[in-house]
Amino acid sequence: MSDQRVVRPTPISGFPEWTPQVRAVEQRWLDHIRAGFESFGFASIETPSVENLDVLMAKGETSQEVYTLHRLQADAKDDSDARLGLHFDLTVPFARYVAQHFNELTFPFKRYQTQRVWRGERPQEGRYREFTQCDIDVINVDSVPLHFDAELPRIVYRVLSGLDIPAWTLNVNNRKVLQGFYEGLGVKDPIAVIRAVDKLHKIGDEGVREILEGEGLTAEQIDPCLALARIRGAGVIEQVRALGVVSELLEEGLEELAFVLDDLADLPEGSVVADLSIARGLDYYTGTVYEASFDDDPGYGSICAGGRYENLAGQFIRKRLPGVGISIGLTRIFAKLVAEGRIEGGRICPTDVMVVVPSAERRADALRTGELLRERGFNTEVFHSTAKVGKQIQYAAKKGIPFVWFPPFEEGGEHEVKNMAQGEQGAADPAVWSPAT
Amino acid sequence: MSDQRVVRPTPISGFPEWTPQVRAVEQRWLDHIRAGFESFGFASIETPSVENLDVLMAKGETSQEVYTLHRLQADAKDDSDARLGLHFDLTVPFARYVAQHFNELTFPFKRYQTQRVWRGERPQEGRYREFTQCDIDVINVDSVPLHFDAELPRIVYRVLSGLDIPAWTLNVNNRKVLQGFYEGLGVKDPIAVIRAVDKLHKIGDEGVREILEGEGLTAEQIDPCLALARIRGAGVIEQVRALGVVSELLEEGLEELAFVLDDLADLPEGSVVADLSIARGLDYYTGTVYEASFDDDPGYGSICAGGRYENLAGQFIRKRLPGVGISIGLTRIFAKLVAEGRIEGGRICPTDVMVVVPSAERRADALRTGELLRERGFNTEVFHSTAKVGKQIQYAAKKGIPFVWFPPFEEGGEHEVKNMAQGEQGAADPAVWSPAT
Incomplete structure (x- = not known):
């Protein structure tokens, strides 16, 4: 053995890595998820790990989290890499892909995409710098039938209920219900209320009340907003109507929500549940929204999330391309189980x-x-x-x-x-x- | 539709991306390769896409090709990302993995690893900035039986012969034969000769002769070197011996090469062939070396390569960990067929x-x-x-x-x-x- 200097390898914070036995289980999960997606007719795509920065930044957000690439000893004459960044989700790459390959795709386009994504955020429980997401989206020209809003929770139910994970609930809401309700209350900036309600589970009623007061809402407006956010489970449509707020958008949202819940009526009770507190902070959601978390550890954050967007690829192509999508946070779920010692049983090797x-x-x-x-x-x-x-x-x-x-x-x-x-x-x-x- | 500015997406040079139909075929290939690796008992691992730069640079090479990560708006207080680079192969991460998880692994450790790797080199035919490699390696403490040197070409044969690709040949050689032969000729720096012979297919006999003359070799030394490089196919052992050069290392190499060829005798003729011109430039190979290319387009470069190394993880752990490995250049093979229009038949969607x-x-x-x-x-x-x-x-x-x-x-x-x-x-x-x- 040579006496050369030894670089002792250490784990890199935020970049998970598994032993072969744990990896064997992860691979089985990935196979299961893929089979589930394909069983509903979704086609696989993959995109490069990088996008041009102007594509990543087209929505003007999240710039702090983006990792850009640089060559260690860059050739000054060749700065073609200087504008590349690792993708931080699979939604932006998907939108870019659909725009770029528009003439090669058959619509409605149902795709799944399971890839690593990167975010330069401070690692903490449930937050990684490199992690794998499993996304499904349906995208179409001009309009997307509401049936797909119901199909996605069905797929997630089939997929997650086949994995040995702690009890979870997939909560469903509709942004039109929230926005229409706030409009019916005479609120000036309903989106600001949505953003505040989105924080409800972290900051509680009083925290939300404080933000809304800051937004200039009166107690007569804030109380129904908080009452709406408490509605959950069976009979939500009637409960919302009982609050006596009326608006066209609210009615549209309630009808959409009722349609989705009705379409999923055959799933076991408690698996997919209407929850009027679910808001999803992201601006591009316009109708149905989804969010799943572990029943016994809701504070761990969402293990699955998504929703409907009216025009995903508008930054990249002059066509209206609405869609609906949902993403399973594979690494977030899996890493928690690994950390808790619940993933052990994998084989050392696949040899029979x-x-x-x-x-x-x-x-x-x-x-x-x-x-x-x-x-x-x-x-x-x-x-x-x-x-x-x-x-x-x-x-x-x-x-x-x-x-x-x-x-x-x-x-x-x-x-x-x-x-x-x-x-x-x-x-x-x-x-x-x-x-x- | 809004009138917002449209960022027209364009392909990023060196980062391949496929339509769903082509992706369906790529996925079938990946499944086939994985099944082939597992059928020989190799276990899957994956490593993060990044390594610390001191790990990537432990061999002091290839620094030009490494992409480092930077956050777009880095927080000056947190420069923990500043030392991260995307891996440029799967061998360095594997060596680091074995060192880091040494006590969790069962040896001999047979692993496969199929992941994307990144190289900041100028894109050209067969060269990508992001591409997928499929690696198998066996690593053990202190020594690795020669049987594995024969098993790897068998696996590659099983895997590649199950893919609909143009005719290929996997060439095998042994660095001890080359080094021992050059030593037997009295050459001072056999490694320099290996590096020159490695260029034979690109620069021809005369090009190699020129380099060797520059290294101070006489015509009496150069001629047998070139004669050795012309030996190929059946009866190589006898043909080498007929050149009359004698050294202990040469004899050891010939015995190893004979063992490997004998072990593979049941494979169809012409699939795995001894070729004394195969040198593999990389310094860490010490015995058997492999290199496969397309028969009708050898200039396209190797589609599969590898060899035996005496101590792979010496930079990371004070143990002797020899091994033998081989890597299939999935993207290099697949992208060529796509470019030539040979990959077309995939389904639009997996729906039955x-x-x-x-x-x-x-x-x-x-x-x-x-x-x-x-x-x-x-x-x-x-x-x-x-x-x-x-x-x-x-x-x-x-x-x-x-x-x-x-x-x-x-x-x-x-x-x-x-x-x-x-x-x-x-x-x-x-x-x-x-x-x-």
Whole structure:
């Protein structure tokens, strides 16, 4: 070993990394999510990790979080990288993608996109600098049927209920209900109220009241705003109407919300719930909004969020492209379970069977047996040396490999297989063997 | 539509992006590669996209290509990002990972890693700034059996021969053969000769001769060096010996090379071929080296490369961790086929069946049918509005959905399914239907 200086590697804060066993579970999650998205007909896209800064900044927001790229020893003549930034979500890249490939896409375009995103924010519980999001969106020219607003929570329900995670609830609301209600109350700037109500779960009634007072709302306006935010669960439509506020936009929103809830009536009670406190601070949502969190830890933040937008790609193309989308915060969910020790069970390696190599002379035979088992769908390792058989079996035990295969130790002999969990060993034919028999 | 300024999106040079149809094929490739790696018992890991710069630079190389991260509006008090760079390969992150997680891993550790990497080099044919690599490596404490040197080409053969790509050859050599041969010739700096021979396919015999003359080699030394580089295919061991050069290291290398070739003797002729001109410029290779290229376009560069290294993680941990690895250049292969128009056939969407919604009243029934078909493994869309049936069928045709399902148009009616390719329509039960019948 050389005496060179050793750079001791340390974890980088905000950039999670898993052991192979944990990664095996994450991969299973990703497969499950993908299968769920595809089962509803969503097509996969991926975009580059970077966008031009003018694309990332088209909405003029979040600039503080953007990581820009620089070459370590930049060639002054070539500054083509200087305007590149890592994407901080998958919505902006999706909007840009749709505009750029408009003539190559078939609408309504239903896409899913599972990629890493980067945000240069201070790492803290549930907040990472690099994390994976799983997004689904439907986008169309001019209008998007309301049915999709109901389909997305259905997909999220199917996907999340197939993962072994703590109880969660997907809350649904409609921005038109909020905005129409505030307008009906004679509020001048309904968006400011939406932003305040969005903070309700963090700052409470009194905090929201204070902001609204600052916005010039009267107690007669603030009280119904807070009453609206308390409405949740069954019969929300009637409860809102009972508050006696009337506006055209409110009525439109209530009808949309009722349609979505009705379409999801077959899902188990409590999985998708109307919650009039859900506001989603982002300006581009215009109708249905979604937000899911863990029932026993709502303060952890949303594990899934989205909504309807009237015109997502307007910055990039002169077409009206409304849509509705939802994003599952894979890393946020997964990392919490890892931190709490709930993710443990992954396999050390994907090997189903390890083939023993009896001797150097019989290695070719062992390799053939390995190929045969692989063709039959078993992940198969042929042992990597001609160590003593006991040592080979020890390796299989150490790696958690469930079956050890013994090809004939001499020409014309029998194949045998050992079940490592039970220790049983018996004759078997690699061309027909099944672990179940 | 608002009159706001439109930022016309344009492709970013060196950052490939695919349409959904092309992406569908790429995803199938990734699945195939992953299944191939796992079928040999390799476990998946992923590492963050960034490493600390002192980790990336531990070998003191390639600094020009590294992209560093900066926050657009950096907080002067928090410069914790200032030392981060995007990884430019998966070998350095793997070495760091093994050192960092040494006590959590089971050795020999067989891992695969399929991730994007970034290089700030000038984009050109076959060279990208962001691309996906598929790496497999075996790493162990103190020593790694030579059997793994043979297993890796076997895996690459299984993986690449399952992809519809132009003819390729995986060339194998051993650095000990080269170094030992040059030493046997009395050459002072064998590594310099290796670096020169590595350029043979680009600069030809005369170009190499010129470099070697510059290194002070005599014609009596240069001629055998070039003769060695011409040896290829069957009987290489004998052909090398026939050149009459003798050294201990050469003999060791020939034995290793013979072992690897012998172990792969069952693979089809011409798939894995000994080629004494393969040198691999990188300093850390010490034994077996691999390099694959397209037979009809060798100038496109290597599509797969790797080799054995005596101590990969020495910069990060005071242990000897030799290994052997190989990397498939997924993007390099795939992007070439896309550019040549060879990748076309992907589906527009993964939907197998589209369920018609006969009317608003019967939508719940259509949703139930959709759930039933999904449970049975069919990717199923329930149409997203109550448009006329003809319009719903048009949508399915436009999206290339192979089957359209008609739930009963009235209570107690029959389900029917239409095969879109043949236009046939007949009664079917969603609980037992199979497209094959």
